[in-house]
Amino acid sequence: MKYILSTKDNGEYDCIFCGLPAEGEASYRENLILSCGERAFVIMNRYPYNNAHLMVVPRLHVADPAELSDEDYAVVCEVLRQTSVRMRQVYRPDGINVGMNLGGAAGAGIADHCHYHLVPRWRGDTNFMPVLNDTRVISEGLDQTYDKLVDCLRDLCPAVEEKMP
Numbered sequence: 124m125k126y127i128l129s130t131k132d133n134g135e136y137d138c139i140f141c142g143l144p145a146e147g148e149a150s151y152r153e154n155l156i157l158s159c160g161e162r163a164f165v166i167m168n169r170y171p172y173n174n175a176h177l178m179v180v181p182r183l184h185v186a187d188p189a190e191l192s193d194e195d196y197a198v199v200c201e202v203l204r205q206t207s208v209r210m211r212q213v214y215r216p217d218g219i220n221v222g223m224n225l226g227g228a229a230g231a232g233i234a235d236h237c238h239y240h241l242v243p244r245w246r247g248d249t250n251f252m253p254v255l256n257d258t259r260v261i262s263e264g265l266d267q268t269y270d271k272l273v274d275c276l277r278d279l280c281p282a283v284e285e286k287m288p
Contacts, residue, residue, distance in 0.1 A: 126283065127195070136254060137274060138233070138235060138236050139233065140166075140180050140184070140234065140236040141184050141240060142235060144156060144159050144164050144182065147162070147194055152269060152273075154166070155167035155169060155182060155265065155269060157269070157272050157273050157276040157277065157279075158202075158276045158277055158278065158279040158280040158281075159280055160182075160198070160202075160280030160281045160284045161284060162180065162181065162182055162183070162194070162195050162198040162199070162280075162284055163179060163180065163181050163195075163198050163199045163280055164179075164180055164182065164280055164284075165177055165178070165179055165180075165202065165204045165206050165276055165280065166178050166180060167265060167268060167269060167272075168240070168270075169219060169265070171242075172193060172242050173242050173243060173244065173248060173270050174214070174243065174263045175210060175213075175214050175216075175243050175263075175272065176240065176241070176242045176243075177206060177210065177240075177241045177272075178238045178239060178240055178241070179202050179203045179206055179238065179239040179241065180199075180237075180238040180239075181195055181196075181198075181199045181236075181237065182194055182195075182236075184235065184236050185236070185237060186225070186226070186234060186235050186236065186237055187225055187237055188198075188223070188237050198280075198283060198284055199239070200256050201283045202279060202280055202283050203221070203239050203241070205279055205283060206210075206241060206276065206279065207219055207221065207241055209272075209275045209276055209279070210241060210243055210272070211243075211273055212244050212275065213272055213275055214271075216243035216245055217244060217245050217246050218229060218243075218244045219241055219242065219243050219244065220241070220242040220244055221239060221240070221241050221242075222239070222240050223237060223238065223240070225237065225271070226241075226282065234242075263280075
């Protein structure tokens with residue numbers, strides 16, 4: 124929660140989904156941003172549920188996708204679709220959990236800025252650690268995951284947005 128609620132030293136932003144892309148391309152790796160366009164971006168979850176846990180986020184700061192324009196919603200959905208396609212190419216999961224928690228009561232850690240989660244899943248990827256110790260075992264570091272995904276996702280948002288009406 125400390126990370127989620129943090130602000131930059133200069134107090135410039137309160138929402139990480141607004142602030143991190145605003146820092147620019149030079150900070151993408153540090154901020155785990157894999158692709159960024161005018162209407163949406165793809166970012167890795169800094170505290171992943173599983174390896175390659177990604178999020179697709181609209182650039183517009185809204186709590187509910189119903190508040191997005193038709194154009195923004197279409198871009199976010201296309202980025203979501205293409206992210207899952209490319210994630211499958213790189214990680215070859217047996218399945219992918221895709222979801223959005225709307226509101227704190229629904230489990231949203233960042234309730235004021237809606238975002239989709241994509242969590243790749245493999246048969247047998249759960250174990251006793253979360254049950255006994257509230258601990259997850261992630262077999263790959265964030266830097267390794269970033270390196271595996273950045274080349275196949277980097278151009279995603281601008282390319283998708285150019286196709287949108």
